Amino acid sequence: xxxxxxxxxxxxxxxxxxxxxxxxxxxxxxxxxxxxxxxxxxxxxxxxxxxxxxxxxxxxxxxxxxxxxxxxxxxxxxxxxxxxxxxxxxxxxxxxxxxxxxxxxxxxxxxxxxxxxxxxxxxxxxxxxxxxxxxxxxxxxxxxxxxxxxxxxxxxxxxxxxxxxxxxxxxxxxxxxxxxxxxxxxxxxxxxxxxxxxxxxxxxxxxxxxxxxxxxxxxxxxxxxxxxxxxxxxxxxxxxxxxxxxxxxxxxxxxxxxxxxxxxxxxxxxxxxxxxxxxxxxxxxxxxxxxxxxxxxxxxxxxxxxxxxxxxxxxxxxxxxxxxxxxxxxxxxxxxxxxxxxxxxxxxxxxxxxxxxxxxxxxxxxxxxxx
Numbered sequence: 284x285x286x287x288x289x290x291x292x293x294x295x296x297x298x299x300x301x302x303x304x305x306x307x308x309x310x311x312x313x314x315x316x317x318x319x320x321x322x323x324x325x326x327x328x329x330x331x332x333x334x335x336x337x338x339x340x341x342x343x344x345x346x347x348x349x350x351x352x353x354x355x356x357x358x359x360x361x362x363x364x365x366x367x368x369x370x371x372x373x374x375x376x377x378x379x380x381x382x383x384x385x386x387x388x389x390x391x392x393x394x395x396x397x398x399x400x401x402x403x404x405x406x407x408x409x410x411x412x413x414x415x416x417x418x419x420x421x422x423x424x425x426x427x428x429x430x431x432x433x434x435x436x437x438x439x440x441x442x443x444x445x446x447x448x449x450x451x452x453x454x455x456x457x458x459x460x461x462x463x464x465x466x467x468x469x470x471x472x473x474x475x476x477x478x479x480x481x482x483x484x485x486x487x488x489x490x491x492x493x494x495x496x497x498x499x500x501x502x503x504x505x506x507x508x509x510x511x512x513x514x515x516x517x518x519x520x521x522x523x524x525x526x527x528x529x530x531x532x533x534x535x536x537x538x539x540x541x542x543x544x545x546x547x548x549x550x551x552x553x554x555x556x557x558x559x560x561x562x563x564x565x566x567x568x569x570x571x572x573x574x575x576x577x578x579x580x581x582x583x584x585x586x587x588x589x590x591x592x593x594x595x596x597x598x599x600x601x602x603x604x605x606x607x608x609x610x611x612x613x614x615x616x617x618x619x620x621x622x623x624x625x626x627x628x629x630x631x632x633x634x635x636x637x638x639x640x641x642x643x644x645x646x647x648x649x650x651x652x653x654x
Contacts, residue, residue, distance in 0.1 A: 324634035327594075327625035328642055329584055330568065332615050337564040340605060341496060341556040345487030345537075347507070349480060349548040351453045354473040357383055358446045363466050368475070370459045378451045381462075381474050385447035392440040399433035406430050455479040456544060478548055483541040485517070487554050488532035496558045497522065503537045506553045507546060515539050515546065519556070564602065564610040570643040571623045572601060572609060582629050584620035584637070592637070594622060594629045607644040 361383030368380050406426040412418045458476035462468060485505055489497060497519060505515045517539035526533045537554065539546065546552075573580045579601055582594040599614030615621065622629065623643050629635075 324636045325594075325625060325628045326636045326638050327582075327622045327629070328639050329620045329637050330571070330623050330639075330642070330645070332565050332567060332611070332617055332619045332621055334563050334617050335566050336561040337566065337603070337605075337610055338561045339558045339603065341489055341493050341558055343487040343489050343554050343556070345485040345505070345552050345554050347546050347548050347550040347552055348484040348486055349455075349478040350482060350484060351455065351479040352477070352548055353452065354476045355380065355449060355451075356471050356473050357381075357449055357468060358470055359383065359443070360468060360470045361385070361447060363462055363464050363468055366460060366462070366464055366474075368457060368460070370457060370475070372457050374451045374454065374457055374477070376451055376454045379448060380451060380457075381449040383447040383449075383468065385444050388440065388444045388447065392437065392444055395433065395437045395440050399430065399437050402426070402430040402433040449474060451477055453477070453479055480544045480547070481541045482538050483546050483548070484520075485537045485539060485552050485554060486534060487537070487552075488527075488530070488534055489556075491526050491531050491533055493558075494522075494526075494533050497535060497556055502557060504555045504557075505537070505539060507550050508552075509547075509550050510545050513545065515541075564612070565615055565617055566608045567611055567615070567621055568607055568623050568643050568645040569604065569609050571621050571626075572599070573626055581615060582622040582626055583615070584622065584635060587632060592635045594631065594633045594635055596629075596631050607646050 363381060364384045365382040366380070367382075368374065368378070374380070406423070406429075409418055409423055409426050413420065413423050455477045456479070458478070460475045462472070462474050468474075499519055499522060501519045503517050503519055505517060506513070507515075517537045519535055520538040521536040523534040567581070571581050573582075578598045580596050581599050583597055585593060585595040587593045597614055600612040602610030602612045604610075622635075623645075
């Protein structure tokens with residue numbers, strides 16, 4: 284029985300050893316076969332690394348605001364009698380824009396003016412009598428008080444009548460009227476908006492660490508989504524006196540000329556502030572950079588021992604970004620050929636086929652709205 288057990292164990296060990304040996308031989312054969320296979324070439328696009336003038340910039344977003352802008356309304360209620368303006372027209376300061384029916388108030392004004400005239404006549408008559416000592420000085424004082432009160436009531440009523448006429452508080456461009464003739468209007472209901480469009484403001488925020496880089500009078504460029512392909516030049520006209528504690532941003536205001544009224548209050552705008560002097564830096568499309576936790580890399584086109592075109596991975600130090608470009612501070616020399624697309628298929632010594640018919644975007648200042 285013991286001999287049989289030993290024999291069985293030996294047989295099992297031999298079988299298992301044979302299977303392990305067979306698997307090992309298969310793995311070695313596969314490895315040798317794969318090692319003998321050539322690495323397939325990968326198609327990529329490339330660009331020559333070149334130095335460009337790099338201007339440091341601060342980018343921000345802002346909102347357009349009129350120098351003067353208001354939704355005009357009456358201080359008093361009433362029925363609209365006239366609207367002597369056209370929607371979308373330009374008006375001068377003090378131009379009449381609307382009338383509310385004021386017949387009752389005008390009649391009341393005439394009555395008060397009559398009372399004031401009577402008070403004046405009474406005072407003049409009593410002044411003559413006081414000289415003859417026919418009346419007392421107290422009567423004259425009462426007459427003067429009555430006259431002053433009558434005149435004050437006249438002025439109050441004139442102000443009430445004036446409130447029935449809506450005038451432009453400043454020269455500007457009118458919007459679309461919101462009321463109609465004959466309509467009863469409550470006090471404070473907007474009749475029309477009036478905006479002074481030239482010049483125009485853009486209010487924007489910058490981080491507090493960039494506060495030292497901006498100053499009043501500094502040049503600024505703006506792009507608006509609503510005016511595709513156009514840029515507007517202006518300058519910083521004011522910087523807020525405090526920093527927002529919640530966002531740690533400081534508000535700034537820039538002034539732009541707007542003679543064509545292309546920019547309108549409420550529009551969204553991108554602004555760029557130029558900072559410092561230009562520097563000469565090597566730039567690459569952002570698509571050329573592979574960002575990793577252990578370091579950023581690019582693939583440089585080189586030659587292997589056999590003279591084939593292959594990829595060589597190298598670490599780079601990146602700088603600021605502008606548009607589609609990124610500044611390279613180290614790791615790439617001017618004139619190096621860098622892979623700009625197809626990096627996911629590459630490793631060191633991967634053979635390359637270069638096809639530059641289609642290139643990724645490499646615009647330092649892509650226009651707003653570009654696809």
